[in-house]
Amino acid sequence: CFVPQDTKVNTTVIPESELEAQDQDKDDTLFYTLQEVTPGASSFFSLVGVNRPALQLDQPLAFNRLPNMTFHLLVRDTQEEDAVPSHTAQATLVLEVQPADLRPPWFLPCVYSDLYVCVQAQYYGAIPTGHKLPNPLILRPGPIYAVDGDRAINQRIIYSLVRGNEDGIFVIDADSGNLTMTKSVPSPKTFLLMVKGDQEDHARYSVTQVTVEPWVAPPPKSLHEGSGNTTRAPPSHGETVRGSK
Template sequence: MCITLPFYQAALSTSRREVCPDENGVCPVCAADRSVQFSENNTVGEVVANISVQSGVTLRFSKENSDNPFRLEGNQLVAARVFDYEEKTNYDVEITCIETATGSQLPLVIVVLLINVNDNPPVFDQNPYYVRVSEITPVGTSVGRFAATDLDKPSQLYYTLISKTNFFKLRSPTVPDLLVETVLDYDKVNNVQLVLYAQDTPLTAKDNTASFTGTTTILVTILDGDNRPPWFQPCTKHDVGGALVCQSAGYTGRVVLNEQETGVLPLKPGPLYAIDGDSGINEEIMYSFLSGNDAGLFEINPNTGNISMLKPANVLGNISLTVLE
């Protein structure tokens, strides 16, 4: 036998999904699941929840709201618009059940929990990123982390780095730390362009799961490090084991025995002159004699490198001057 209770008794049964009759033989006049799950990106008119009502009972929303995202169609709660999880994750729908014969009313609340659907791409907060790295940065050093964000909040994002060189790499497909992979050389390459991709599904996924990708560019400027000595000019450049050196044949000059040369001592192939081997730094060169001037015959201008005689040479032979710059 099915017994219909008055509204004040039936209200006790709205906290769970009701069946008629329930375990107590009671038929609630108005009942529904207390909470329902509903996917975002739905179609308008899609059924959100079914409401069980007895004969002679009508439904209406407890509060009039012109912007109500739901509507009632008979005993069904349906979507009046397309929902977006990133905008709002849940709704409390307040409904009043009205018994037509007596006018008695029963409140009914359905909590609609939106299900998040993967519908947003990962996004980087900059495009491009600018990075400056010294050429003497050790291999394996991190020069920055470039993580993307995703409104869908997936448990993990996956990254791929694209480059025409092998100077940089990612720490791993899931950790977007940019690491120095090989020794850098300012004189060979001083600008590198990298493209970084972020994907919201595993890179090797083979199913038909929706997948979105975000992209950014990383522009790396390689700075000259202070790792080369000055180079006397002219010189011939050689690559020795990956290191660039510049070999000078030295300078020669002649003086007359027992005669003092006036002015700047003429040298071949040209005046004494050096440049900083680190062209990007180009520090000022200072000159001094390291050896060969024990007799004090010559002096050198510390700023220009010009050599002049202080007194005549009284010994016949070669004089070898070593200049430190």
């Protein structure tokens, strides 16, 4: 039986008419028991009642935790399990969770994540002034990269710049997310770029920020730095220079 991941709690996923047993001898009252085979499965599903074998959903499904669940459905014609005589039968129920598009793309690495949410990354980099970098920017904590938050669906992510790209200084590769310069920056400036990661079907998207700051240039070296020579100021009037005559 296929059960969509976004099925609402308290929904009947298998009706009673498909699970009820028939007593061929006489019209006895039948008693049903649901036993989990997959550990933890009974926290998701239960029977509507001991005499009503309809299967209902008790909590939201978690595809990443339990994509498949198996149960044994037991039925007997006596209320007590150890009653004599008692006739029993057993059926096996196999439920397969179908992934649903529930989450937007996640920019990695997540600052925090669990099965349901990602506090996504922001990125930081630096560029020189008056010089165009020939290669994609090196960013912290890593390159711009997003994945479908629903890993089982795994839609392709398309990247774009949606804000902060004054004068068209930057361009982003729609497939890889690589950020490159189109021209140099004439004076030091900090850019706050908003990057959008869109699912290929455009059903969901996420936005993160890339902060690009100017490189801090090292102080200029003195004329004689590194030559091994030391330049002294000429002696002032009346000063005696050792070794002179």
